[in-house]
Amino acid sequence: MIPIPTAHVLVQEAPALSLAQARQRAVERHAALARAKSQAQQAQTRVTQAQAAERPSVFFQAVASRGPTGAPAFGPLNNPGLSGVPPQGLAGIAGDPIKKQFGASLNLQQTLLDGGRTKDIVASRALAAEATGSEVRVQQAQILLLVDRAYLAVLRAERKIRIAQESLRQRETTEQQARLFAESGLKSGVDAQLALASVAEARGALASAKSERLSAIAALNHAMGETGLTEWALTLPKPEKLPQTLSTALELATRQRPELMGVGLLRQSAEAAAASLKKEFRPRLDGIASVGALNPGPLIRNNQLWAVGLAMTVPLSTGGAIEGRIAEEQRRAEAAMSQERELREQVRLEVTQAWLEIEAKTALLEAAGAQVTAAETARTLAQERYKLQLNTLVELTDAEAQTLKASLLVVGAEYELALARTTLRWALGEPK
Numbered sequence: 557m558i559p560i561p562t563a564h565v566l567v568q569e570a571p572a573l574s575l576a577q578a579r580q581r582a583v584e585r586h587a588a589l590a591r592a593k594s595q596a597q598q599a600q601t602r603v604t605q606a607q608a609a610e611r612p613s614v615f616f617q618a619v620a621s622r623g624p625t626g627a628p629a630f631g632p633l634n635n636p637g638l639s640g641v642p643p644q645g646l647a648g649i650a651g652d653p654i655k656k657q658f659g660a661s662l663n664l665q666q667t668l669l670d671g672g673r674t675k676d677i678v679a680s681r682a683l684a685a686e687a688t689g690s691e692v693r694v695q696q697a698q699i700l701l702l703v704d705r706a707y708l709a710v711l712r713a714e715r716k717i718r719i720a721q722e723s724l725r726q727r728e729t730t731e732q733q734a735r736l737f738a739e740s741g742l743k744s745g746v747d748a749q750l751a752l753a754s755v756a757e758a759r760g761a762l763a764s765a766k767s768e769r770l771s772a773i774a775a776l777n778h779a780m781g782e783t784g785l786t787e788w789a790l791t792l793p794k795p796e797k798l799p800q801t802l803s804t805a806l807e808l809a810t811r812q813r814p815e816l817m818g819v820g821l822l823r824q825s826a827e828a829a830a831a832s833l834k835k836e837f838r839p840r841l842d843g844i845a846s847v848g849a850l851n852p853g854p855l856i857r858n859n860q861l862w863a864v865g866l867a868m869t870v871p872l873s874t875g876g877a878i879e880g881r882i883a884e885e886q887r888r889a890e891a892a893m894s895q896e897r898e899l900r901e902q903v904r905l906e907v908t909q910a911w912l913e914i915e916a917k918t919a920l921l922e923a924a925g926a927q928v929t930a931a932e933t934a935r936t937l938a939q940e941r942y943k944l945q946l947n948t949l950v951e952l953t954d955a956e957a958q959t960l961k962a963s964l965l966v967v968g969a970e971y972e973l974a975l976a977r978t979t980l981r982w983a984l985g986e987p988k
Contacts, residue, residue: 570787575707578780582703583696586781592695599685606681609667609674618660661848661863668866671838680828683821690818697814697982699779704978706776710790712971713769716964720762723960726935727751727758730956733942734949747949754953761960798980802911805984809907812985815899823892830885836878840869903983910980917973924966931955931962 583589667674731751737743770785777786799805810816846863871878938955941947 570789572791573788574791575704575793578703578707578776579700581780581782582699584781586699586779589692589695589699589781592692596685596688596692599681599688603678603681603685606674606678609670610678612664612666614662614664616660616662620658659848661846663844663846665842665844667840668843669839669841671835671840673832673835673838673840676828676832676835680825680832683825683828687818687821687825690814690821693814694818697985699781701978701982702779703776704982705975706772706779707790707793708971708974708978709772710769710776710788711792712967713765713772714790715967715970716765717762717769719960719963719967720758720765723956723963724755724758724762726956727755727953730939730942730949730952731755737945742945743949750949750953754956758960795974795977796981798914798977799984802908805907805911805980806904808986809903809984810900813903813983814985816896816903816985819892819896819899823889823896826885826889826892830882830889833878833882833885836874837871842867842869903985906983907980910976910983913976914973914980917969917976921966921969921973924962924969928959928962928966931959935959 731748731754734743734747734751738745738748773787774785776788777784799808844865844867847861849861935952935955935958938947938952942949942952
């Protein structure tokens with residue numbers, strides 16, 4: 557492979573930026589990645605919410621009521637209860653059904669038995685949060701792939717600039733030679749005009765390469781999550797080690813791709829949610845302990861400062877609501893399983909395509925290198941023959957054009973090979 561000089565020749569005063577530094581800047585600054593991380597943190601808060609059901613809750617309540625002793629108590633809204641029903645939302649001592657009272661209590665409530673429902677809910681949400689974390693890694697991999705491509709595109713454009721500069725220098729030398737021949741009458745003025753046209757063509761190619769570099773610099777800054785047209789002095793990255801065989805690459809991708817990890821976690825989350833819902837039919841036992849006081853009155857014979865209670869709930873029928881939710885989670889798990897199989901095949905295809913692309917671009921680069929060698933030899937020979945007036949300017953300019961074409965072909969092949977290697981690393985799901 558023909559070595560590619562670094563970009564320091566072009567940008568002397570610009571700050572140095574290695575590929576690793578560009579990746580790090582993207583991880584720290586890119587808005588899309590920040591959004592994905594916020595969504596992952598949001599999913600983690602749902603785990604904390606589910607865990608709250610395993611912990612005791614403590615709350616303070618106070619009540620003041622006045623009415624006839626035999627009057628109905630304050631029951632649920634639009635459904636007043638009979639005498640003895642505690643006021644709506646009140647628990648512990650503060651919920652005593654006395655009609656003339658002033659009371660307050662500090663209550664502790666704890667679920668003692670729920671058949672494992674809460675445990676499965678926590679597991680389901682934890683798996684879903686972990687799947688969201690996989691989405692962060694997917695987003696990061698996409699962003700870093702864009703950074704790698706933009707970085708390589710800048711290096712390619714800079715290499716094109718150097719080739720265009722060398723081509724312009726050679727054509728200007730040829731133009732000077734043709735002009736001297738024309739002035740001395742050894743060659744016609746047509747050669748001088750053709751040489752001028754060749755120089756103009758080289759200047760156009762140089763301007764195009766510089767424009768391409770500016771566009772690539774803008775794309776690199778954007779990929780790093782930055783605005784503007786900041787100049788950077790880039791260095792050629794060292795090729796990273798890749799798997800030796802395609803079968804090894806496929807095995808690594810199956811284990812490492814965050815998309816596969818994420819969809820697998822979503823399937824497990826749905827399965828855990830379905831298991832939790834199935835336990836809704838099991839008995840539930842809640843306990844409450846309360847400390848407080850009621851105002852003394854004729855109906856209160858023992859105004860003690862504490863109270864405890866137990867409540868058991870046994871669902872007999874929910875009208876199909878729980879059954880429907882179970883079926884929903886089961887279908888979600890089945891869909892995730894199908895998506896997992898589909899995604900696994902897609903990953904294998906991406907790895908295989910990237911692997912074959914590397915092989916093809918390697919062969920293309922070897923052929924391009926041989927073409928450059930032949931073209932440079934032909935150009936050197938044409939230059940010597942023109943100096944000796946043994947050929948025409950057309951033969952020389954054709955040789956120069958072939959040399960430029962072959963050199964650009966090498967640059968393109970090198971870029972495409974590096975891009976194929978980068979794509980394979982992304983397809984493998986390798987951490988950056």
